[in-house]
Amino acid sequence: MSILPILTWPDPRLSQQCEHVGHADLRPLISDMFDTLYAAKGRGLAAPQIGVMKRLFVMDVTWKEGEHNPLVMIDPVVMACERVPVTMEEMCLSVPGVTVPVERHKAVTIQWTDETGDIHMGDFDGAEARVIQHEFDHLNGMVHFDRIDPALRTKLEDPYLEARG
Structure with a gap:
């Protein structure tokens, strides 16, 4: 179990599309990703944020409120979106200190594989839907800056880039 370094924008890997995972034992990587997520006080972490260019992310939306609900999504596919737009402020572990108002779908239906190889489909709304869409963007080479005017x-x-030198 390790805390991994998180890439920060404008690292070019954050603008790259990720490859499908397929069949692989990802348990050590997933464990490290959760350790990294919790240490960084985030709610979601995508593999490209730690330099692994695979379609995988971890999330735990409720852990800050005391209830852990970890979820691993490998090779996720968006099956449907509720077209009701909701704009909220988002932060990103790869763009520290910058809050961005991002419009996203209110709800999504996702199909994914878990760490044991089982395939799932689920409907998500609220904070879970927002985190899923944010992390899914990372798998497609996007950060929240790419979603705004x-x-x-x-x-x-x-100012973010100037502060980074």
């Missing part, structure tokens, strides 16, 4: 992106991104 270009003028707002410049306003938020420029």
